[in-house]
Amino acid sequence: MRGESDGRNYGDAWMRRRVFTTAKALTTFERALVKVCATKATTVRVDRDDDDDDDDDDDAVRSTIDVGEFEDVTDWARRAVERGAEESRARCRAALPALEAMPTERSFFLAASDALEASVDDEGEGRSRRGRDRKVFAALHSPTRGGVYAVAANTNGGNAVLHAEMNLLFPADDARARRLIEPDTTLLVTLQCCRMCAARAVELGVRRAAYLREDPGPLASRTALAALARESRFDL
Ligand SMILES: [Zn+2]
Structure with missing residues (x-):
């Protein structure tokens, strides 16, 4: 039960014990998101009152759900995203140089590699309270925006879905999300994108991604970025 033992449960364990319900078909991104949450999603069909047309919905999976059990998690999700962005900003400020100091893709990867090595040295006494986070950095680079x-x-130590890419690609509002990606933007990641993050990147219009290290995990296979041949390994 990640996120519970240190008393800083960001809702992860709570979410694991629940079933997401939705009346619409899930997008590729949403399906991957649910998978990373390790929670189950189900499509709910609301029964109509008319008793005499049973013949046309034999195929439908029906669920009887006590409405009292429903809980809207929109606010929780928003808070989790805000929290992730906040922690991510603090971590980047501490570990990476200013954006102006990273004009090229290579300069970001070099800086990120230094930061990753430094965090390995920190293991032990200097270990942060969220030490279980996998150390990964992500960035957006665009020549028209002058670099990174x-x-x-x-920041996924407390919430399984808060990968670096999620913290990067979920700005506070939709208007900012639409302005986030330029036609020449490259998504830079120190670890290959998982299915969830790749789907989000494609959803936002990312045409190219570059990663430093391959991710052998099952969640990084058959991603949307790989399927569209939009990702490649960066040789440092
Ligand atoms: Zn991911």
């Missing part, structure tokens, strides 16, 4: 224009760090 956004960075983020992984």
Whole structure:
């Protein structure tokens, strides 16, 4: 039960014990998100009152749900995203140089590699309270914006979905999300994107991604970025 033992439960364990319900078909991104949450989603069909048309819905999976059990998690999700962005900003400020100091993709990868090495040295006494986070950095680079224009760090120690890319690609409002990606933007990640993050990147219009290290995990196989041949390994 991640997130519970240190008393800083960001809702992860709570979410694991619940079933997401939805009346619409899930997008590729949403399906991957649910998978990373390790929670189950179900599509709910609301029964109509008319008793005499049973013949046309034999195929439908029906669920009887006590409405009292429903809980709207929109606010929780928003808070989790805000919290992730906040922690990510603090971590980047501490570990990476200013954006202006990273004009090229290579300069970001070099800085991120230094930061990753430094965090390995920190293991032990200097270990942070969220030490279980996998150390990953992500950035957006665009020549028209003059280089690296956004960075983020992984903060998934307390919430399984707050990968670096999620902290990077979920700005506070939709208007900002629409302006986030330029036609020449490259998504830079120190670890290959998982299915969830790749789907989000494609959803936002990312045409190219570059990663430093391959992710052998099952969640990084058959991603949307790989399927569209939009990702490649960066040789440092
Ligand atoms: Zn991911």
